[in-house]
Amino acid sequence: MTMKLFNWSYKDFGNGAFSDTSLTQRQHFADFPTETGTCPDGWVRFSDSCYWVEQHKQSFAEAEKRCYEKNATLFVVNSQDEWDAVREHFPQIGFTWIGLVRFTHRERSEDVPTWQTEGAVNPAKLNWLIRPYKPVSNGWSILANCAAHYSTALNWEASAYTYYQPCSFKHFSICERNSTILDFLNRKFDFQS
Template sequence: MEEIYANVDYVKPVGLRPSTNQTSRSGSDRRFLGAVVLLLGLLSFVLLAGLIGLGVHHRDSAAEHLAVRENLTERLQASENKTSSLSREIERLQTLSNRDRDSAAEHLAVRENLTERLQASENKTSSLSREIERLQTLSNRVKTCPDGWKRFESTCYLVSVETASWERGWQDCTSRGADLVIVDRAEEQTFLTIILEQDTWIGLTDRDQEGSWKWSDGTPLTLAFWRTGQPDNGGGHPQIGEEDCATSSPYRGTGKNWNDLPCDASKPWICEKNAN
């Protein structure tokens, strides 16, 4: 602005005396210059206003940018927070998923194991049912004894019609696929005392070693039914001799019906074998 006024001063020379034309022209020039000055002033004002406006606009724009940037920064921070939160949630769900997967696998294994055990149990039950059925069939089958033999429970007995030594009786039973009777239960002894009619050889002897009584199949005596005072091995009478073979008598008021006699005495015998 000052340069503009300086230029105006320069176009107005000092010390010259203008003519009338020059005075008129000078007034016209002065108005022209005034108009120019006014115009320049207006332009300057407009420029100044423009600059101020630009400055204000620039200041407003900077504030707006700052606000936008702050807003964006906040949104970015919020977004990052949300991302972090989502990551943690995904990690948590992944952990749960893995746990569920492990748990599911475990449940599957347990279920398979139980299924196998159930199948095995069913197979065993089926097998047992067949076995029970088979045994029931066998049980229902009527066991029989050969003609002339007497049956007690599942055993057959035959009392000889002839009499002979203990040895002869043992041989006869063996030849029939039987044993000279072996008394192994009290019920069996009771049965014998019912069916016998006289002293009868049973499969008991101490001929191998005096006083050591054994059954005809070699088993030792554990359940005995000796009559009172027996076995006496002949009681020491020289005319009787050793008594190494046993008999059972018919029922005599007690269950104890055995006596030892000389093995060559002539007595009936009783054989025993399983029914079938």
């Protein structure tokens, strides 16, 4: 299976330049047992992925780094069923970072943002605050590039939505461990080392 992973793990979302970090700051991803149908303690399972709900608020860059340290990536939605199942585990009130960004330097001509990996659902199909989806009406600006999902204690579909936030804002996050993605990252790491 061919997979493209966008270069987020090597970018600094703390500034507008998205500057590269060095190869020495990257690490090899450890394996985790997907074939047994189990996830590490504290993780939630859906299909062939495990999910970690981070209860500590952090910036997008910090959230991505924290997921990376857990041998995971930020949550990438590959189906409506996955979105519905994982969203039930989001913190009840507040924004949660997901693996979705609209880069200003790359996507000026494209309306939809980019997931961290290929093969994900069309981002325009998410429940954005303003529909039909348009980036600017959903908070996107030169300072607000990172997408977060808002949940309420009432858990009403009508009051939950996705919206762009400045990447420096502190929110909860969801990490995803997927065996296909981890295998791809390890091969990429070995190639670049």
